[in-house]
Every structure is written in C-alpha cells, then in structure tokens.
Amino acid sequence: MIEVQKLTKRYGETLAVDGLSFQVRPGRVTGFLGPNGAGKSTTMRAMIGLDRPSSGQVLIDGKRYEQIAQPLRKVGALLEAKALHGGRTAYGHLLGLARSNRIPPSRVGEVLETVGLSATAKKRAGGFSLGMAQRLGVAAALLGDPEVLLFDEPVNGLDPEGILWIRELMKKLAGEGRTVFVSSHLMSEMALTAEHLIVIGQGRLLADTTVEDFIARNSRSYIHIRTPEPERMRDVLAGDGIRTEKGPEGVLEALGTTLETVGKLASKHQVTVYEISPRTASLEEAFMQLTADAVDFRADLEVR
Amino acid sequence: MSDTGAAVAFEWTKIRTLRSTVWSLALFSAASVVVALLFGYVMRGTYADLDAAAQARFDPVASGFSGMKLGMIALVVFGVLTVSSEYSTGSIRSSLAAVPRRGVFYAAKLLTGTATALVVSAVVVTLSFFAAQTMLGSPASVSLSDDGVLRALIGGVLYMTLICAFSMGLASVLRSSALTMGILVPLFFMISTILNSIPGVQKVAQFLPDLAGSLILRSKEPHGDGVLTAWTGMAVLAAWAVLAVAAGYFAMRRRDA
Numbered sequence: 001m002i003e004v005q006k007l008t009k010r011y012g013e014t015l016a017v018d019g020l021s022f023q024v025r026p027g028r029v030t031g032f033l034g035p036n037g038a039g040k041s042t043t044m045r046a047m048i049g050l051d052r053p054s055s056g057q058v059l060i061d062g063k064r065y066e067q068i069a070q071p072l073r074k075v076g077a078l079l080e081a082k083a084l085h086g087g088r089t090a091y092g093h094l095l096g097l098a099r100s101n102r103i104p105p106s107r108v109g110e111v112l113e114t115v116g117l118s119a120t121a122k123k124r125a126g127g128f129s130l131g132m133a134q135r136l137g138v139a140a141a142l143l144g145d146p147e148v149l150l151f152d153e154p155v156n157g158l159d160p161e162g163i164l165w166i167r168e169l170m171k172k173l174a175g176e177g178r179t180v181f182v183s184s185h186l187m188s189e190m191a192l193t194a195e196h197l198i199v200i201g202q203g204r205l206l207a208d209t210t211v212e213d214f215i216a217r218n219s220r221s222y223i224h225i226r227t228p229e230p231e232r233m234r235d236v237l238a239g240d241g242i243r244t245e246k247g248p249e250g251v252l253e254a255l256g257t258t259l260e261t262v263g264k265l266a267s268k269h270q271v272t273v274y275e276i277s278p279r280t281a282s283l284e285e286a287f288m289q290l291t292a293d294a295v296d297f298r299a300d301l302e303v304r
Numbered sequence: 305m306s307d308t309g310a311a312v313a314f315e316w317t318k319i320r321t322l323r324s325t326v327w328s329l330a331l332f333s334a335a336s337v338v339v340a341l342l343f344g345y346v347m348r349g350t351y352a353d354l355d356a357a358a359q360a361r362f363d364p365v366a367s368g369f370s371g372m373k374l375g376m377i378a379l380v381v382f383g384v385l386t387v388s389s390e391y392s393t394g395s396i397r398s399s400l401a402a403v404p405r406r407g408v409f410y411a412a413k414l415l416t417g418t419a420t421a422l423v424v425s426a427v428v429v430t431l432s433f434f435a436a437q438t439m440l441g442s443p444a445s446v447s448l449s450d451d452g453v454l455r456a457l458i459g460g461v462l463y464m465t466l467i468c469a470f471s472m473g474l475a476s477v478l479r480s481s482a483l484t485m486g487i488l489v490p491l492f493f494m495i496s497t498i499l500n501s502i503p504g505v506q507k508v509a510q511f512l513p514d515l516a517g518s519l520i521l522r523s524k525e526p527h528g529d530g531v532l533t534a535w536t537g538m539a540v541l542a543a544w545a546v547l548a549v550a551a552g553y554f555a556m557r558r559r560d561a
C-alpha cells in the first residue's frame with residue numbers, strides 16, 4: 001500500500017503539489033488523473049525519492065522509499081521512458097539495474113521476453129523508438145518482480161497494439177494482488193483500465209473514488225434540442241416540469257426526460273424544431289467539468 | 305541495509321557497458337605509453353648533445369611521464385562522463401530509483417570510478433616508465449632502484465587517481481559534461497602552464513591542483529621558487545580532491561534528481 005501524507009512540493013515560485021493526501025491499495029489498478037501540470041509526475045517522483053518533498057511524505061508499506069532495502073524488488077517504476085543512457089544496450093541497462101539490487105541476471109532475459117524486446121536486447125537503446133523505450137521502461141519496472149508498480153503515462157508513444165498490451169498487463173499485475181498506480185490525463189483511458197480513481201488539479205485532491213461511482217455521478221444524459229424559438233421551447237418544457245439548460249449556439253439541453261416526451265410537447269405546442277436527439281456527456285467532459293477550475297493551461301478555443 | 309557492494313557492482317556494470325567510458329580509458333593508456341615511447345626515442349638522440357649541466361638537470365622519470373600528462377585529458381573525460389552523462393541522459397533517475405540512498409550511490413560511484421582510475425593508472429605509470437627508459441637506453445635512463453624513482457611511480461598513480469576524483473567531484477556539482485570540461489581542460493592545460501611561467505604568480509600557482517600534485521612526478525628536485533615539495537604538493541592535490549568530492553556530496557544530497 002502507498003500512503004501519500006500531506007505531500008507538498010514547491011519549485012521556486014511554483015506550487016506543484018499542495019498538501020496532497022491519499023492511499024493506493026493493492027489488488028486493483030488505481031488511476032491517477034489530472035490535467036497537464038496538475039502535479040502527477042511530481043507526486044510520482046516524490047514516491048520514489050527522486051524529488052524531495054517540501055513537506056509531507058510518501059510511505060510504501062510504512063517505509064519511505066529510501067528506507068527500503070533493495071527497493072527494485074518492492075517497487076517498480078516507469079516514470080520516464082528515456083531515463084537511460086542511449087549508448088547502452090537494453091541488456092546492459094537492465095543488467096546494471098539487476099546488479100544494483102542483487103537480482104539474478106537471468107531475470108533480465110525474462111523481462112525482455114515479457115515486453116517483447118528479446119530481439120533488440122543487444123541493440124543500443126539510443127536508437128529505440130518511443131514505443132520501444134517505453135517497453136524497456138516497463139521491463140525495468142518488472143525486473144525485481146515488485147509488489148508495487150508505478151506507471152507515469154505508460155501508453156505514451158505506444159501503438160494501438162501496445163496500448164492494449166499495457167492495459168492487459170496492468171490488469172494482470174493487479175489481479176496478482178499487486179498495487180498498480182498509473183497516471184493519465186485521459187479519463188477514457190482510465191475508464192478502461194482502472195477500478196479506482198485519484199483525481200487531482202493544481203496539486204490538490206479533487207476526487208478519490210471508484211471509477212463506477214465517478215461515472216454514475218458525473219456522466220450527464222440530456223436531450224439536445226435545436227430550435228429557432230428557444231424561449232418558447234423552454235417555457236413549454238418548464239410547463240411540464242422539465243428542467244433545461246442553455247447549451248452552446250442557442251441549443252437547449254433538457255434534463256431528466258425522454259426523446260418522446262420532448263417530441264410530443266413540441267408537436268402539441270407547435271414549436272418549430274430542427275433537431276432533437278439524446279446525448280450523453282462523455283467521461284472526458286465530466287472530467288473536464290471536475291477539473292475546470294483547476295486547469296493551468298487551457299486553450300482559448302472552446303473545447304466541446 | 306545500505307548495500308554498497310551491490311551499488312559498486314552497479315557502477316562497474318555501467319562503466320563497462322558504455323563505449324565512451326571504456327574508450328576514454330583506452331585512449332588514456334595508449335596516448336600515455338605511445339608518447340612515452342616517442343619521447344624516449346627522441347631524447348636518446350638528443351641526450352648526448354647536451355652539455356654537462358643540462359645532462360645533470362635532465363630528469364628521465366619526468367620525461368617518461370610527459371605522455372601521461374597529455375593522456376590525462378582522457379582520464380579526466382572518463383571521470384567526468386561517469387558522473388555527468390547520468391544527468392545529460394536522464395539515466396540518473398533509474399539509477400537513483402535503484403539506489404535511492406544518495407550517500408550510498410555517491411560513495412559507490414566515487415569509489416568505483418577512482419578504483420578504476422587507480423588500477424588503470426598503475427598499469428599506465430609502470431608501462432610509461434619502462435617504455436621511456438627502454439627507449440632512452442644508458443647512460444640517460446634510470447632504473448627502479450635509483451633515488452626517487454619508486455616515489456615518482458607511486459606518486460604518479462596517486463596523482464592520476466586524485467585528478468580523477470577531483471574531476472568526478474566537480475562534475476557532481478556542475479552536472480554537465482560541457483561545463484565541467486570547459487573548466488578542467490583550460491585549468492589543466494593552459495592556465496596552470498601560463499600562471500606557472502610568470503615569476504611572481506608562480507608562488508600561488510603551485511597550489512593549483514595539477515601543479516601541486518605533479519611535483520612528485522620526477523626523480524630530481526624541481527628548480528624554481530616553489531615552497532611545496534613532492535609530498536606536501538600531493539597533500540595539496542588531495543585537499544582539492546576532498547573539497548570537490550565533499551561539494552559533490554552536498555549537491556547530491558540536497559538537490560532533486
């Protein structure tokens with residue numbers, strides 16, 4: 001189990017992580033979600049002691065990472081695909097890591113096999129594509145057969161096949177009872193792999209919930225109505241006790257009703273409509289809604 | 305808990321799985337010995353033409369080491385690369401994930417780097433000496449049993465090892481190959497020589513790490529107005545190395561990876 005306790009990290013003026021506390025439990029994939037710059041990578045770097053917290057701490061089974069003897073046998077981390085010397089072969093890179101934690105060198109061949117890099121083991125890693133480097137990073141994380149796995153944006157640079165592979169891998173690892181903590185800025189990705197979610201924005205905790213609960217609470221269904229007479233339409237619907245919201249470009253969004261009801265009411269009151277259709281706000285929209293106030297770098301154009 | 309042995313095995317694996325580090329050591333060895341051979345060969349012809357005073361001043365041990373002073377640049381590159389390439393490539397993050405205790409990591413790195421430098425230097429110093437003496441031939445050459453010769457050989461090994469440790473310490477503070485080499489190359493190959501040839505400045509310049517340490521690389525007492533001797537000079541170089549290594553340690557402890 002990972003316990004993040006009142007973690008704060010400052011880089012000069014920037015407050016990257018702000019009093020963050022949460023726990024990550026074994027046996028399931030926990031997604032770590034937040035928009036760009038939310039502090040995900042910083043939190044994960046603090047978990048393995050690469051960055052020193054300004055205050056607070058992270059405990060892994062009750063110990064700080066530095067206190068763990070042979071930490072690669074306990075925690076495997078893929079934080080950055082290119083955290084290696086390009087002049088070294090994939091095999092040489094992993095061999096060094098194995099020696100550092102007294103992991104038998106035979107393990108190197110095994111993990112290279114697992115990630116599908118056996119054929120390129122003797123090639124220098126500098127020439128690897130991002131996807132291959134990512135696979136090598138996964139191999140390094142798996143080297144010590146650790147109980148805890150941390151992945152920072154693992155699908156970055158992977159092709160669809162690779163993405164599928166890493167999803168299955170994470171589920172398998174969690175199924176074996178391991179603690180799997182994986183960051184992403186895509187809610188849809190998390191909906192497919194994670195059971196539990198930690199959502200942060202501007203370094204603060206926004207949600208700590210199951211994925212199921214998050215979807216139930218945040219995905220919003222409505223009837224999309226395009227009409228030249230939005231005021232009349234709204235009054236008609238209100239007369240029937242149906243709540244509406246203004247959508248973009250004069251569109252009305254009717255909540256808690258059905259397509260049939262809206263159609264019948266429009267026809268009964270002779271309101272001209274161009275379009276009526278059922279819509280479900282995507283998880284991505286729900287996620288954006290949640291983090292709307294906590295987005296650092298929002299593009300100027302309306303994303304919808 | 306602090307498994308320094310495994311951390312040393314890690315550092316050694318990193319050194320031997322990189323072409324750049326292996327090549328820099330090979331270049332250090334080759335340049336030192338080849339120049340020692342050439343120098344000996346050239347001096348053999350010149351020695352007879354020197355007058356008596358010049359012959360008395362000629363130091364065959366120091367001449368044999370002239371190749372090493374050139375090859376030293378490759379050893380400095382070796383020391384700097386083992387440290388700074390971790391930062392320039394980002395491999396420091398996997399390294400520290402594997403050995404998170406910064407003190408253990410740093411000690412293992414310094415230990416492995418200087419031990420490697422020590423072993424390679426011992427071979428290079430011995431080869432350089434015998435190469436130069438063989439080429440010089442009698443009467444110019446000296447033998448191991450002659451006055452001050454063994455001291456110069458031991459001193460040569462210490463000198464190279466401490467220069468490497470100094471370079472690694474500085475690289476740990478600066479974290480950049482370009483910056484570290486940009487300071488060390490002019491320091492060792494220009495500034496020292498220039499300052500040391502200006503009479504007044506020589507008093508101060510002799511305390512520079514390479515000049516102080518190099519006083520031992522000869523079998524005859526140096527001329528000039530130095531106050532340092534072979535061993536006090538070595539102590540000054542050692543002090544520089546300790547200072548750089550300590551500064552590197554504090555940088556390592558304090559800063560984020």
Ligand SMILES: Nc1ncnc2c1ncn2[C@@H]1O[C@H](COP(=O)(O)OP(=O)(O)OP(=O)(O)O)[C@@H](O)[C@H]1O
Pocket residue numbers: 011014015016034035036037038039040041042043185
């Ligand atoms: N080494 C650093 N020095 C200075 N500022 C930093 C450093 N690392 C991160 N930051 C800042 O801290 C904040 C959080 O960054 P972090 O990389 O943790 O975000 P993230 O959630 O991983 O984002 P992304 O989805 O883009 O990867 C950002 O404002 C970033 O600019």
Ligand SMILES: [Mg+2]
Pocket residue numbers: 040041042152
């Ligand atoms: Mg990130």
